[in-house]
Structure formats: C-alpha cells, structure tokens
Amino acid sequence: xxxxxxxxxxxxxxxxxxxxxxxxxxxxxxxxxAILADLDVxxxxxxxxxxxxxxxxxxxxxxxxxxxxxxxxxxxxCDRVCNxxxxxxxxxxxxxxxxxCHSCYACSELxxxxxxPMKPQRMxxxxxxxxxxxxxxxxxLDIGQEQAVPLIAQSIEHIEKKYENKELVVIDSPPGTSCPxxxxxxxxxxxxxxxxxxxxxLHDLSLxxxxxxxxxxxxxVVINRWxxxxxxxxxxxxxxxxxxxxxxxxxxxxxxxxxxGKLIYPEVPEFKAELYKIAVFLKxxxxxxx
Ligand code: SF4
Ligand code: SF4
Numbered sequence: 001x002x003x004x005x006x007x008x009x010x011x012x013x014x015x016x017x018x019x020x021x022x023x024x025x026x027x028x029x030x031x032x033x034a035i036l037a038d039l040d041v042x043x044x045x046x047x048x049x050x051x052x053x054x055x056x057x058x059x060x061x062x063x064x065x066x067x068x069x070x071x072x073x074x075x076x077x078c079d080r081v082c083n084x085x086x087x088x089x090x091x092x093x094x095x096x097x098x099x100x101c102h103s104c105y106a107c108s109e110l111x112x113x114x115x116x117p118m119k120p121q122r123m124x125x126x127x128x129x130x131x132x133x134x135x136x137x138x139x140x141l142d143i144g145q146e147q148a149v150p151l152i153a154q155s156i157e158h159i160e161k162k163y164e165n166k167e168l169v170v171i172d173s174p175p176g177t178s179c180p181x182x183x184x185x186x187x188x189x190x191x192x193x194x195x196x197x198x199x200x201x202l203h204d205l206s207l208x209x210x211x212x213x214x215x216x217x218x219x220x221v222v223i224n225r226w227x228x229x230x231x232x233x234x235x236x237x238x239x240x241x242x243x244x245x246x247x248x249x250x251x252x253x254x255x256x257x258x259x260x261g262k263l264i265y266p267e268v269p270e271f272k273a274e275l276y277k278i279a280v281f282l283k284x285x286x287x288x289x290x
Pocket of ligand 2: 065081082083084085086087098100101102103104106107108185
C-alpha cells in the first residue's frame with residue numbers, strides 16, 4: 001500500500017509528518033514493514049533527518065529525441081504532434097527543447113523518416129538507505145533539470161518492482177497541485193493532505209481537494225499547527241464530507257526539535273497521540289474497514 005503525504009503548498013509540515021509517521025509505524029508490531037520514499041525530487045529533505053547506510057544507488061535517465069538532419073524529410077509532423085511545445089520546426093531545422101520534453105515518444109514513433117531517435121539524458125539519481133527500522137528511498141533531480149515527472153514515475157516503478165507491494169510505503173510528495181504531485185497521487189492508494197488552520201491553508205487545501213477529486217483519489221486531512229488561525233478548515237472539511245484524521249499541535253517545542261533535526265513524537269506526547277490516530281486509521285485502511 002502506498003500512502004502519499006501531500007499538501008497544496010510547501011511548508012505545511014508534510015516532511016515532518018512523513019518522517020515521524022514512518023518511524024512511528026515501523027515500531028508497531030501489527031504493521032507491515034515501512035518504507036519512506038522522498039519523491040519531492042526538486043528539493044528532497046527527508047534525508048536530513050535520517051541516519052543510515054546507503055545500500056543502493058542508481059543514476060536515472062530520461063529519453064529525449066535527437067534530430068537527425070540527414071534522415072529528416074521536413075514533413076513537419078513532429079511539430080504538430082508534440083503537446084508540450086518541446087519541438088520546433090523552423091524552416092528546414094527541427095529544434096528539440098529538452099527542458100520541455102516529457103519523454104512521451106510521440107514524435108519519435110510518428111516520424112515517418114525515423115529521424116527522431118530517443119537518446120538517454122541523465123536527469124538525477126535514486127538511492128536507498130537502510131535506516132533503523134525502515135528503508136529510506138530518495139530521488140533527486142540534477143540541478144538544471146526541470147521535469148520532475150519522469151523521475152517520479154521511474155522512482156515509483158522502482159519501488160513497485162523491488163518491493164512487490166508487501167510493504168507500507170509512505171511517500172513525501174512534491175507540494176502543490178501540478179503534474180509532479182498528480183504523478184505521485186495517481187500511483188498511490190491513499191492520500192493524506194496536510195494543511196494548516198489558516199485562510200492560506202484553507203485556500204491551498206481546497207485546491208488540493210479539487211485535484212484529488214478530479215483524479216478520483218481517496219484522501220483525508222491532517223491539520224498541522226492546530227491551535228493557530230481559525231476553524232474555517234474544520235468547517236470546510238465538515239461541509240465537504242472530508243475526514244480529519246489528526247490534529248498535530250502547534251507548540252514551540254516542536255519547532256525547536258525540528259530545527260535540531262530530531263524526531264518529534266518521542267519527546268512530545270501530544271504529537272505522538274495524533275500519530276497513533278493516523279496509524280489506527282491506516283491500519284483500518286489496510287484491513288479495508290474504512
Ligand atoms: S516528423 Fe520526422 S521527418 Fe517530419 S519534420 Fe519531424 S523529424 Fe523531420
Ligand atoms: S518525446 Fe513527446 S514531449 Fe518530447 S519532444 Fe517528442 S512529442 Fe514532445
């Protein structure tokens with residue numbers, strides 16, 4: 001089972017929740033083995049909180065068409081089939097813009113002259129770390145690479161092939177509501193949307209909810225920094241029939257522990273009590289009773 005921890009914007013605490021939740025459930029007897037996957041590939045930072053031995057490393061490549069001027073007959077078809085404006089036909093020249101290419105193969109497969117063979121280009125790397133109690137997987141885009149989706153897709157494929165769906169995988173997702181988070185969400189069994197009880201939190205949560213409903217995903221909400229702001233997020237969830245599975249408290253001590261790069265729940269019982277609620281909820285999800 002893959003659980004994506006997502007949010008409509010960055011800075012809502014999804015990394016804090018992902019790390020603490022994975023550590024917490026990895027210590028529970030009646031849970032499957034846990035894996036934490038940081039697929040916020042543009043800025044993965046879960047690893048800052050994890051000590052362990054690197055046990056696997058792999059370079060990741062995406063495939064980009066390379067124009068062969070010798071073979072090209074200048075028919076112009078490639079320019080018309082690319083949905084991402086990653087190909088431009090200018091006069092007798094075809095230009096490929098790698099940073100816009102989604103590696104969909106359409107131009108390459110449809111080119112009648114086989115003048116656009118797909119060539120590998122490094123986009124980043126994936127590594128696995130054996131942390132105490134669980135496996136940590138981190139995918140990171142190289143500096144200058146702009147397409148997160150191909151690396152996310154390959155990372156999910158890696159997890160699915162290697163772990164055969166026996167483990168509980170907690171995915172620290174990219175923030176926002178665009179293609180990277182959709183790629184994670186559509187490949188996950190359940191989504192935890194992390195938000196804050198503030199007007200900004202509500203705005204971003206409503207966008208995230210719209211996105212999850214659009215792609216038909218099962219989700220629930222965790223409110224972080226509970227105690228600040230107002231009750232509009234709770235009202236919104238009530239009105240829209242969205243379950244709030246936990247309320248992580250707003251405490252100065254939590255910020256201090258976080259800034260020291262340490263786990264929160266061993267030192268803050270109120271935080272641990274909320275993680276327990278999430279664990280109980282996930283257990284029921286695993287058993288198919290909610
Ligand atoms: S589809 Fe192929 S042959 Fe036609 S313009 Fe593009 S590269 Fe050239
Ligand atoms: S592979 Fe797809 S996205 Fe990339 S240039 Fe070709 S048609 Fe466009």
